Amino acid sequence: MTGPQLLLRQLRREAEGIVSYEFVSASGAPLPAFTAGAHIDLHLPDALLRSYSLVNEPGERHRYVVAVDRAAGGRGGSAWMHSTPRPGDRLASSLPVNDFPLYEDAPLSIFIAGGIGITPFVSMAARLNTLGRAWRLHYSVRSRHRAAYVRELNALDRSGNAVNLHCTGEDMERPDIAAIVREAPAGSHLYCCGPSGMLDAFASACSGLPPQRVHLERFSASQEAATTGGYEVQLARSGKTLSVEAGKSLLDTLLDAGVPVQYSCSQGICGTCCMPVLEGTPDHRDDYLSNEEKAANQSIMVCCSGSLTQRLVLDV
Template identity: 85%
Template sequence: MNGPQLLLRQLRREAEGIVSFEFVSADGAPLPLFTAGAHIDLQLPEGLLRSYSLVNDPGEHHRYVVTVDRAANSRGGSAWMHSTPRPGDRLASSLPVNNFPLYEEAPLSIFIAGGIGITPFMSMAARLNTLRRAWRVHYAVRSRQRAAYVQELASLDRTGDAVNMHCTGEDMERPDIAAIVREAPAGSHLYCCGPNGMLDAFAGACSGLPPQRIHLERFSASQEAATAGGYEVQLARTGQTLSVEPGRTLLDALLDAGIPVQYSCSQGICGTCCTPVLEGTPDHRDDYLTHEEKAANRAMMVCCSGSLTQRLVLDI
């Protein structure tokens, strides 16, 4: 990987089923800088690569803090993170990447978070405090026991009314996303990170607003991976041709053939597996590329997307 070797300094339980991991540089050098909303990829055993938002203040150069929810349907990443790492262990990391950047000039930033979706907003709130810019967060969780970073949010809240909690399993109402968007002051920027139902409601509520004011980040796919198969993929660099059988994904075919493909989320949301397309029309199933990028058909996420044509040629 192209980033630093990280040394795990501390694990901390942040809420029920949620643990934070504090990493420092393994060689003692300052860590590469990051911006609010950024994430890093961690190299886990057995070739697993997982993306985690950086939670700490971007002004800190000595540590990276990530937070991991123990997912009930874990594909290996969160289960391993919750069971295996101990202080003193080393992990390889990517350089910080930001696909969910903060617009720092907004007079007000409004964050809508569901569950573990609070993580990117922690660094954003810290950065906005440094800039002395206003922010507001609406944080929905099933219960108070599942609410991470409540005390930290309270300490960041310099006005005393910036944090709005919604514990949906305790007879509290869910955030009224349509009302939040409707009542947002002119010029404010709105952000959402959480489960797909929340994100879909947010996107619908924001449909009439200028797109540059709307920001969302998914941590699960909005649609199923393409598994229809029945097409061939040619690898331009080697000339090798692979058949993608029905019931299999393109990524399955590449991995079965021993092709060293970098991938992380397997759901088309992180961008790790973005691959140039030289010929053919992909069946785009990702939430990473823009509508314009999908229409151009010059790249695809091989972890979840397939082909609408009988043949794809990829720059691999």
């Protein structure tokens, strides 16, 4: 979805390793509206596409604010964002998309965040304050220096006890996710965004709750990408057949062969690299497709998934 051209107005250090970017419309027109929990995709050099949660308050049409953690071992998106953009630069973006919506009528919203996973909850807390709804936050970081947006969240905390900061590198315990879920009042909705270990613990603790009350957003994969190789991928439209070698992903094989592939997270989370499957059985490693969609074997996330059969035919 093509969105507006954005003009970078300012950068700000939010915490150790975390920088926020405030964008305005390059044309001066109001920006497309968004809801709490939404993200935008930014188009970076070398065909990189990266998704970032919108941190600012829903209803604001004059700016988009995102925050980026300097991640080690990534494909270059965070490194570029931390080293290159300066005020006055322009970037293309998608329209806002919300795969992590806030249920605004819940009597209580309980947020569990780890690291940069705090970003969607800043927007959600602001929205709930506007609605007069209650919320609680459990925020886990390695140190206080790594805790972004604590001042803003404390300012939003009307009860004075909604923000619970857990600095695990300062002899503080991690959030007891099982206890948080167990003690959640009836009817409350629970949200989690953070590293895969936290999300796995959250999903396990919430297994007995109605699924409509449980919400999670991943920014890292729950399993390793398929790199065993040893199969062929046939591209039905072009007629090309490529060999996927051991140690390489399907995405890398396609890119090395000059096949234009849109991708973003490279971890099977965002759905950007989804391709139709005509023949073969994918080795699904993503967290985007539902169990039913995986069982149908009609789509594959080429960034992380592979093939369980000797040949995989893609509608490309």
